[in-house]
Amino acid sequence: MYEKFDPINSAKLVHHYITNMCDPAYDNLPYWLLLPNKKPAEAAHCRVDDAELVGSWYEGLTSAMCMLGTTDGDDVKQSLRRHLMKSWGKHGLRFCEKYPWTHTVHASFHEMGYILPAMNLITEEYPDDEEAEKRTSELVRGMRSLVIERKVCTFWSGDYDEDEPIYEFPNDVYLKDGGFDLTRHTGRGEQAIRNAVSLQGLVRRYELKGDEVALDLARGLANYVLDTSKYFNYKMEFFGHVHSAMWFACGIVKLGRLTDEKRYIEKGKAIYDYVRSLSSDFGWVPEYAQWHPVEEEHCETCCIRDMIVCADELIKCGYKEYWNDMNLFARNQLIENQVRYSGYVECDNSRPDSDGITYHDIDKRMIGGFTGGSEPNSISLTRFRSIAGCCVGTAPVALKTVWDDAITDDDGILTVNIPCDKETDEIKMESFIPNEGRIRLTAKKSCAAGFRIYDWMRDYTVYLNGKEINKTSAQLNKDDVLELKFDISTVEKKETVRGIEFTVCWRGCDVVDLTPKGAHVRLYQRDLSKPKYYPTPDDVDYTGAANYGPTQQKK
Numbered sequence: 123m124y125e126k127f128d129p130i131n132s133a134k135l136v137h138h139y140i141t142n143m144c145d146p147a148y149d150n151l152p153y154w155l156l157l158p159n160k161k162p163a164e165a166a167h168c169r170v171d172d173a174e175l176v177g178s179w180y181e182g183l184t185s186a187m188c189m190l191g192t193t194d195g196d197d198v199k200q201s202l203r204r205h206l207m208k209s210w211g212k213h214g215l216r217f218c219e220k221y222p223w224t225h226t227v228h229a230s231f232h233e234m235g236y237i238l239p240a241m242n243l244i245t246e247e248y249p250d251d252e253e254a255e256k257r258t259s260e261l262v263r264g265m266r267s268l269v270i271e272r273k274v275c276t277f278w279s280g281d282y283d284e285d286e287p288i289y290e291f292p293n294d295v296y297l298k299d300g301g302f303d304l305t306r307h308t309g310r311g312e313q314a315i316r317n318a319v320s321l322q323g324l325v326r327r328y329e330l331k332g333d334e335v336a337l338d339l340a341r342g343l344a345n346y347v348l349d350t351s352k353y354f355n356y357k358m359e360f361f362g363h364v365h366s367a368m369w370f371a372c373g374i375v376k377l378g379r380l381t382d383e384k385r386y387i388e389k390g391k392a393i394y395d396y397v398r399s400l401s402s403d404f405g406w407v408p409e410y411a412q413w414h415p416v417e418e419e420h421c422e423t424c425c426i427r428d429m430i431v432c433a434d435e436l437i438k439c440g441y442k443e444y445w446n447d448m449n450l451f452a453r454n455q456l457i458e459n460q461v462r463y464s465g466y467v468e469c470d471n472s473r474p475d476s477d478g479i480t481y482h483d484i485d486k487r488m489i490g491g492f493t494g495g496s497e498p499n500s501i502s503l504t505r506f507r508s509i510a511g512c513c514v515g516t517a518p519v520a521l522k523t524v525w526d527d528a529i530t531d532d533d534g535i536l537t538v539n540i541p542c543d544k545e546t547d548e549i550k551m552e553s554f555i556p557n558e559g560r561i562r563l564t565a566k567k568s569c570a571a572g573f574r575i576y577d578w579m580r581d582y583t584v585y586l587n588g589k590e591i592n593k594t595s596a597q598l599n600k601d602d603v604l605e606l607k608f609d610i611s612t613v614e615k616k617e618t619v620r621g622i623e624f625t626v627c628w629r630g631c632d633v634v635d636l637t638p639k640g641a642h643v644r645l646y647q648r649d650l651s652k653p654k655y656y657p658t659p660d661d662v663d664y665t666g667a668a669n670y671g672p673t674q675q676k677k
């Protein structure tokens with residue numbers, strides 16, 4: 123027997139993490155930083171908790187609650203909402219509270235990429251919340267007021283009017299006291315792309331509320347990044363932060379789809395295709411492109427989210443070939459990047475929370491978190507961000523996207539895209555992958571239903587109430603059973619990922635084993651007949667790596 127893809131269980135686990143890895147002393151403020159390898163293990167507050175996570179965890183928790191159909195966790199959700207409604211300042215920007223662990227109070231345009239989607243969600247869920255609508259509108263207008271607008275190109279051979287909006291932020295940080303102080307920067311570089319991650323939120327704002335200022339700002343930022351900044355080459359390859367570039371790609375595909383401007387869709391597709399070329403078939407996506415040698419790269423779960431969300435956008439634009447990536451990425455590396463075992467963690471439950479640090483039950487509370495840096499075969503606990511607050515907020519968005527897309531109405535036919543166990547008003551889907559090559563649909567009412575056929579469904583046959591039919595879909599009456607059967611015997615494929623040649627054991631769309639096997643928290647231990655290999659507390663070192671900067675993130 124092998125482990126099955128179970129997105130609902132994954133949603134339960136991340137719901138557990140978000141609702142437990144927060145601080146009741148500060149109205150359930152999240153803890154971004156978790157050090158499971160420190161002895162004793164701890165979670166600590168830092169500025170990002172309030173500046174970014176209150177937004178991304180609001181979105182993440184809401185996604186998990188929607189999947190689970192529960193109101194459990196609403197107390198934490200309302201706490202996050204209260205945090206979100208604080209700390210607003212000049213130009214409609216959201217800053218952060220001055221906590222003991224906060225240094226300079228500032229807003230960054232990258233962080234607005236997390237705040238705006240959460241505000242969009244609040245205005246969508248609570249249409250009577252006038253304060254939220256006001257803040258969201260002011261954030262959009264404030265950001266628009268802060269951009270440099272390039273109007274004339276003063277070239278050596280003459281002056282040329284720019285015929286499209288081109289907007290660029292003057293810096294990546296805006297100080298609460300001091301505004302644009304050009305002696306300050308985040309030091310992350312790549313301001314063009316990092317400042318543009320609010321694009322998807324801006325386009326969503328336009329979609330939800332018809333906000334033309336949001337659309338104008340989205341266009342201007344997109345044009346700047348795609349053209350003037352020279353961030354991408356002619357093939358849309360780039361060098362730098364994959365999460366930012368892919369998040370931007372999600373935004374421009376959505377922009378192109380809503381405005382019917384194909385050039386944006388094509389550019390976004392090309393960015394996706396480039397990052398896909400650096401990724402594995404099972405969804406290991408590097409955190410950076412061409413920055414480190416590839417053998418030093420790790421997979422940040424945020425990047426898998428971006429690939430899944432962008433695939434969803436591209437599918438909506440008619441590129442059906444991206445269904446396969448979405449399915450494979452979700453059920454393999456996304457799921458493996460979630461923490462389900464913590465027996466190697468040393469806890470000290472006698473220590474009280476103090477100075478923004480919490481110790482109690484870290485081993486239990488960390489279950490369901492997502493890693494900020496996996497290798498294809500392991501999560502390296504000694505690495506900075508072995509479990510990352512940002513990924514905990516973004517992963518549930520990917521899970522919900524996949525869950526919502528599991529069965530879609532394709533030209534009047536309810537079509538299975540993502541095999542798993544799911545029940546809708548019309549139909550019950552049961553998947554037996556990877557144990558058997560079989561997906562069964564039982565109609566709960568009269569409907570047309572069928573299966574999306576993938577290359578890995580070898581020698582498939584479709585049965586209606588036990589009788590073979592020569593179509594992949596059929597009209598069903600209540601209690602009719604439509605089944606797809608295919609050859610799922612294990613296939614070993616060689617794939618070079620992170621500079622290492624792996625032997626990947628596939629059963630249908632699921633990776634069930636991977637060699638060489640990894641150290642520390644070993645991944646893809648999906649053969650349930652084999653004993654699990656887990657690290658002990660002695661295997662786990664603490665090297666003080668928490669302070670490593672982004673360019674020092676080795677193992």
Ligand SMILES: [Zn+2]
Binds near residue numbers: 422494510511512
């Ligand atoms: Zn992340």
